[in-house]
Structure formats: structure tokens, C-alpha cells
Amino acid sequence: MASIKFDKVVKSYGDVNIIKGLDLEIKDKEFMVLVGPSGCGKSTTLRMIAGLEEITTGDLFIGERRVNNVHPKDRDVAMVFQSYALYPHMTVRENIAFGLRLRKLPKDEIDRLVNEAAQTLGMAHLLDRKPKALSGGQRQRVALGRAIVRKPSVFLFDEPLSNLDAELRVQMRAEIGKLQKRLAITSVYVTHDQVEAMTMGDRIAVLHDGNLRQVGTPLELYDTPANLFVAQFIGTPNMNIAKGTLSADGAEIQLPSGKFAVPDAWKEAAKGAAGKSVYVGFRPEHTRPGDEHEWKNTATLEGSVEIVETLGHEVVVYVAVEGMEERVIAKMDAHKVPSHGDRIKVEINLERIHLFDGDTQERM
Structure with missing residues (x-):
């Protein structure tokens, strides 16, 4: 051994x-x-x-x-x-x-x-x-x-x-x-x-x-x-992270860009942390324009394109969203490349988000 x-x-x-x-x-x-x-x-x-x-x-x-x-x-x-x-x-x-x-x-x-x-x-x-x-x-x-x-x-x-x-x-x-x-x-x-x-x-x-x-x-x-x-640390490009707050009943998450209902998978954890601050994580592959997915439960973000990285099979786009400290990273079809400064909307697949405690930064 x-x-x-x-x-x-x-x-x-x-x-x-x-x-x-x-x-x-x-x-x-x-x-x-x-x-x-x-x-x-x-x-x-x-x-x-x-x-x-x-x-x-x-x-x-x-x-x-x-x-x-x-x-x-x-x-x-x-x-x-x-x-x-x-x-x-x-x-x-x-x-x-x-x-x-x-x-x-x-x-x-x-x-x-x-x-x-x-x-x-x-x-x-x-x-x-x-x-x-x-x-x-x-x-x-x-x-x-x-x-x-x-x-x-x-x-x-x-x-x-x-x-x-x-x-x-x-x-x-x-x-x-x-x-x-x-x-x-x-x-x-x-x-x-x-x-x-x-x-x-x-x-x-x-x-x-x-x-x-x-x-x-x-x-x-x-x-x-x-x-x-x-x-x-794990994942390329990095996971998107947004600071938010759970509602008093733990049923909704308020982000600077808007609010959305807590997905079913996180309802129990959110109820136990009602009213507290949280970090919402969502990966770039779960952040796409509305016409490039068939997700049922989504939240929409809107912002200006700041960086476009063309990788051949897909495009990685960095979007400045008002009220969010970090650029939101989204993946898009390589044949629909936006330009710097374009206003675009992207949607988050809420069934694939991650929630972390706002104080300990540990997974909820």
C-alpha cells in the first residue's frame, strides 16, 4: 500500500x-x-x-x-x-x-x-x-x-x-x-x-x-x-458572482440588476437564511442570449459589451451590467458576434445557479 x-x-x-x-x-x-x-x-x-x-x-x-x-x-x-x-x-x-x-x-x-x-x-x-x-x-x-x-x-x-x-x-x-x-x-x-x-x-x-x-x-x-x-478558481472562464439579498421570507433574491424567485433546489437553504446577504454564482455556459437556449426558468440581464473573445466554436463576451461590480461573462454562438459597445440581453439559467453565504462565503 x-x-x-x-x-x-x-x-x-x-x-x-x-x-x-x-x-x-x-x-x-x-x-x-x-x-x-x-x-x-x-x-x-x-x-x-x-x-x-x-x-x-x-x-x-x-x-x-x-x-x-x-x-x-x-x-x-x-x-x-x-x-x-x-x-x-x-x-x-x-x-x-x-x-x-x-x-x-x-x-x-x-x-x-x-x-x-x-x-x-x-x-x-x-x-x-x-x-x-x-x-x-x-x-x-x-x-x-x-x-x-x-x-x-x-x-x-x-x-x-x-x-x-x-x-x-x-x-x-x-x-x-x-x-x-x-x-x-x-x-x-x-x-x-x-x-x-x-x-x-x-x-x-x-x-x-x-x-x-x-x-x-x-x-x-x-x-x-x-x-x-x-x-x-475552478472553471474557465471564471464563474460569474453577484452579491444579492434574500427576501424576508427567503422566497426571492434581490440583485442590483433585478430580482427573481429562488429556484426549487435552493428553497430550503434560502428559507434558513431569509433576509441575509448571499453570493449568486452562475457559469458563463449558463449565461446566454434568449435565442440560444431552451431553458424554462431564467433571469434576464442587460448591459454593454466590453470585451469579445472569439474562440472559433464559440464567443466569450464580457458584459458591463449596471449595478454589478464585475463584468458578466456569457458564451454565445460564434456566428452571432456582438461588437464592443453593443447593448445586449443575456439570460441566466436559474436551475444551474449556486448560492453562497454572504458572510462565510461557504456553499449554502
Whole structure:
């Protein structure tokens, strides 16, 4: 078993808490993605698993073993870094074999393992080249090969694709995902890119300011965000958020742009918060012109077009609505592109809205 468990883990530097009591379980053979903005503590969390950062308080388990004081080399983990960390004077073969030579494995065993890893990654023809003769994607494969060849219990990835161009990132994240499934090794992947997180993870742990804000499958985070931060962080473009107030009986929501009846799915929650402030969330794909949907229960917004982003198959439009602090983001048919300054009406699918408490910002 190579499950990983954080039990009330705190990491501090002096008086500054970077990780604030983390409770998280990563299942055996799971691909867990840690995601969040810069400075949220995700790389620190990864480095604690690797043993590169000491835990201030709490316990960390890999399998059944408490590893707080276990040396990094004895944890049976392999880490792939953002910078590749290849030795420039060594060939690909020598880079991949380096850790095995340190462990003093027999030469024929080292050769077998290196060749096996190279075949797995489709780079057997590159074994005699040096890193300077490789592309960014090829260097990343070498870094993966060096991790694979050790046959660890846990793979750790620290933003390994951030140095690659957009097309190569898409290709490499697919390859890493396939590789992890084939090898069935517990993997923890750190990224600040929520698209990367959504496409790669079995589950995603969202960190913010040293706290775990939500953990779940990509669809769970997208469809039922636990709080306002997750709602706005997960999804591209961002979820629209509007501040509103529930009526005294909890039956209606008043927004600066108008009011509407609380949808059936939220009636119980709204009744319990009657008269209080709320945040109403609605995603761009649930915000469209009236002639581009067949929704039954809608609210209409009107405003001026400020930004138009043409994506080929659709258009993303940013609309300034009077009384609302943020522009409303709507998706439209690519063949009906409005112009900057146009007055347009868009409708919200009220059956797909999200409600968050106005004080705690937690899902109601």
C-alpha cells in the first residue's frame, strides 16, 4: 500500500504558518492534483512528502509508516522537478541510471531498467544524446525516466510542464496520465493551472492560503464548489458572482440588476437564511442570449459589451451590467458576434445557479 495521509499537519517558518493543519488522504494508486494560486502551500506540501521540508507539527504517513523523521532516500518516492534537473555533462542513459548507480545495483540490472524505462517513454533512440541536444519535451521525458526507473511507491510532480509551450503541455499531460495509469503508482501532482488539474486528476485538492478548501473529483469541484474561492478558481472562464439579498421570507433574491424567485433546489437553504446577504454564482455556459437556449426558468440581464473573445466554436463576451461590480461573462454562438459597445440581453439559467453565504462565503 502506498496511500498518503496528512494528519493535522502544520508547516511554519518562524511565526508564519505556510500549511495550517492539513488533513488529507491520498488513496493507493490515485492521481491526486494539488492546485491553488502562487503561495498557497502546494509545493511545500509536496516537499513534505518527499522529506525535503520538515513538518512542524502533525503526522505524515506513507502506507502504514509514519515518515516525519524518515530520510528522503528511505521514503521510496521519486520526484520530477519543474527545472528537469538533468546533469548537462551526462548522456540520457547516464542521467536515467544515476540514481541506480548510487544504489550500487549491478551493471546488467541498471542497463535492463534503463532500457525498459526508455522503451516505455519512447526515447530509446535518445539514450546517447546529452541534454543540450534535446527539446524541452524530450528533457521532460528524461526526467520522467529517471523517476520511473527507480520503481518507487510514490511519484511526486512539481509543476513539471510549466516550461513547455502550450501544444507540448497538452501532449505531455496526456502522456503522464497514461503512464500513471499503466504503472499504477500513487502520484501527487502540483500545478497552479486549473485546466491541467481538471484534465489529469482522479481527485483535486484545492489549497488557498495554507488551508485545504475542497477535495473531490474534477466534476464534483465544478458542479458543487464548497465555497466562493473554489467556485471562482475552478472553471474557465471564471464563474460569474453577484452579491444579492434574500427576501424576508427567503422566497426571492434581490440583485442590483433585478430580482427573481429562488429556484426549487435552493428553497430550503434560502428559507434558513431569509433576509441575509448571499453570493449568486452562475457559469458563463449558463449565461446566454434568449435565442440560444431552451431553458424554462431564467433571469434576464442587460448591459454593454466590453470585451469579445472569439474562440472559433464559440464567443466569450464580457458584459458591463449596471449595478454589478464585475463584468458578466456569457458564451454565445460564434456566428452571432456582438461588437464592443453593443447593448445586449443575456439570460441566466436559474436551475444551474449556486448560492453562497454572504458572510462565510461557504456553499449554502
